[in-house]
Amino acid sequence: MLKKIMVIEDDPDIMEVLEYILRSEGYEVITSVDGEECAHLAEILPDLILMDIRLKPPGQNGDMICLRLKSAAETKCFPVILLSAEHDLPAISRSCGADGYLSKPFDLAVLTDKVRHILTNRVPIKS
Numbered sequence: 001m002l003k004k005i006m007v008i009e010d011d012p013d014i015m016e017v018l019e020y021i022l023r024s025e026g027y028e029v030i031t032s033v034d035g036e037e038c039a040h041l042a043e044i045l046p047d048l049i050l051m052d053i054r055l056k057p058p059g060q061n062g063d064m065i066c067l068r069l070k071s072a073a074e075t076k077c078f079p080v081i082l083l084s085a086e087h088d089l090p091a092i093s094r095s096c097g098a099d100g101y102l103s104k105p106f107d108l109a110v111l112t113d114k115v116r117h118i119l120t121n122r123v124p125i126k127s
């Protein structure tokens with residue numbers, strides 16, 4: 001069974017690259033431009049969430065979505081990697097409980113290594 005990655009990114013070009021790279025690495029990819037799908041994690045059961053911090057309105061920013069997920073018992077088990085060009089990304093990631101971060105622009109090899117590392121070292125979610 002393919003590992004499932006949810007990508008939350010509002011930039012269509014970055015979304016296209018992420019989706020292409022992750023699918024070529026053998027992952028199933030679910031996409032979202034605003035994070036609304038996070039309300040359905042119990043049905044989707046992603047193995048990992050890659051999320052941009054600065055999402056266009058009307059949605060919340062990725063760090064706020066991450067904080068909400070990590071604060072709830074039923075969703076804190078989903079690993080989150082934040083993506084952003086923010087200069088204080090390490091601090092933002094720590095403050096919202098993200099499992100990792102990747103600065104934009106990112107190296108594709110670093111992205112795939114980080115994804116592989118988190119997916120290999122995490123405890124599976126029981127459905």
